[in-house]
Amino acid sequence: MPLTRWEKKFNKLIGKTRFKVERTFRGIKRWFNGGLARYRGMEKMHTQNLMKAMYYNLYRSPAIIASNCKN
Numbered sequence: 001m002p003l004t005r006w007e008k009k010f011n012k013l014i015g016k017t018r019f020k021v022e023r024t025f026r027g028i029k030r031w032f033n034g035g036l037a038r039y040r041g042m043e044k045m046h047t048q049n050l051m052k053a054m055y056y057n058l059y060r061s062p063a064i065i066a067s068n069c070k071n
Helices: 005-032 042-068
Strands: none
Touching: 005 042
16 A cells, blocks of 8 residues: 655655664664564563663774874
8 A cells, every 4th residue: 555645754864863763672672682582571671671781782882982093
């Protein structure tokens, strides 16, 4: 079913922000097996997700710092 004109306009408006968020989740899934649950229970899974977010930030930080230091 094709998108309506309003849906196309809405997608255009949120696309740039959504891309940034989805790119982060894709990186976590690709580099740190983000789609797998290793523990049972909400607290343990929450901790696992926080750790993967920290891993992602540490993994990306050298490139982010280097891009900000260019003259």
